[in-house]
Amino acid sequence: MRRDVFQAIADPTRREILNMVAYQPLNVNSVAEHFDVSRTAIYKHMKILIECGMIDIKQQGRERYCEAKLTKLNEVSDWIEQYKQFWTTKLDSLEQYLEELQKEKPITTKKKKNGTSKSTR
Amino acid sequence: MRRDVFQAIADPTRREILNMVAYQPLNVNSVAEHFDVSRTAIYKHMKILIECGMIDIKQQGRERYCEAKLTKLNEVSDWIEQYKQFWTTKLDSLEQYLEELQKEKPITTKKKKNGTSKSTR
DNA sequence: ATTTTGTGCAACCAAAAGGTTTCATATATT
DNA sequence: AATATATGAAACCTTTTGGTTGCACAAAAT
Incomplete structure (x- = not known):
């Protein structure tokens, strides 16, 4: 399965997730609460973002905080440039x-x- | 089915097609010849690009010349910006x-x- | 100690994506 | 006129996506 930045940002839900964690690290549930679909569905999106290096996760007690690592977006803007x-x-x-x-x-x-x-x- | 720029450029074949017709207008077959997959498969990709306004088509006899209309990429670079x-x-x-x-x-x-x-x- | 909360994962499902083969048709070419 | 070429589209197939429910388990909270 392809796992690149172009693919990652193709989905509007994933773009929204990135937007959320760009401004402030959030744990998985906090992110999921913003959407209509199930937590699991959101988690899957987040997993894709993790796998292609666009978000970073750090365990904190039983919670896991996610932060956007947007450097990868350079790949896209370079391509466009x-x-x-x-x-x-x-x-x-x-x-x-x-x-x-x-x-x-x-x-x-x-x-x-x-x-x-x-x-x- | 979603038909936006983000989705359009998510596929590597479509990016390659865009690249080809960015430099020079080409007819459908010329584009298709560059790939391993069938002409129909490539045509489908091209159709997606046409539908989201990223390539322009002009009939010329029995051939149809395609040109890239890359302005839409602004949508992506603005988002990244x-x-x-x-x-x-x-x-x-x-x-x-x-x-x-x-x-x-x-x-x-x-x-x-x-x-x-x-x-x- | 018991319950609640935050999380990951497996199993399953419907729809979309990407591909193929085949056919139809309009336009050249011979 | 007969044939070849360029293209679009239908029917079909397999894999990927995006989603669901349900369970397991560790870390709080009670």
């Missing part, structure tokens, strides 16, 4: 590209016998 | 927090009769 240029500069380049392709076409597609071959249905 | 402070400043605050909690404990745990001993929120 490399594309920033594309949506800041290359606006609507598809149409341009196709227009150019259109002009070239006569050369590449020249092998037509004659004009309108078929009725356009 | 709000947490940047947490992993640049609050290093290992959990231990600190627990130490403080340890000191307070005798005080905080004292109020029992009055209910609402629900953990810190």
Whole structure:
């Protein structure tokens, strides 16, 4: 089973959990209480976050306090960063590209016998 | 079924597809050829990307050219941005927090009769 | 000592995800 | 006209997800 940051933050419940423990360490039950689903369901989400290193757990008596370790988010923002240029500069380049392709076409597609071959249905 | 950017980029195949069409518009088959799985499988990924507005499609004869529309990634980087402070400043605050909690404990745990001993929120 | 609380885990379930094969159809190509 | 190509979609299958209930057990609290 995949266990990476991209996968981890894909789920809205997990993003909410991260948000909660980002501001303040909380024990498992405190986190679970914020949601409608069962504690176990939330715990499973938390386990995924633990397994991919996005939250840290420390036992404290019978409680376990969780804290967000958000450094891993760099992996995501780095990935995004490399594309920033594309949506800041290359606006609507598809149409341009196709227009150019259109002009070239006569050369590449020249092998037509004659004009309108078929009725356009 | 959820159809948001977070979910869209969670899959590595879809990230790869985005990467391909970010640099140059490509038709469906060209994209599919780069992968081991079937064209249909890739098309399904592309459909998801189309549905959440991350790629744009333009018919060109019998081919359909796809281009990445990466603006949506702002949604993700904005979400991450709000947490940047947490992993640049609050290093290992959990231990600190627990130490403080340890000191307070005798005080905080004292109020029992009055209910609402629900953990810190 | 007994009960309550906080937690983890197993067993089970329905739905979604990701894949395959097959078919239909419109557009080229010959 | 006949064939090849590019694509979309349906039907089906397996694995993963996200959820549930129930039990076990250690640490408080009574």
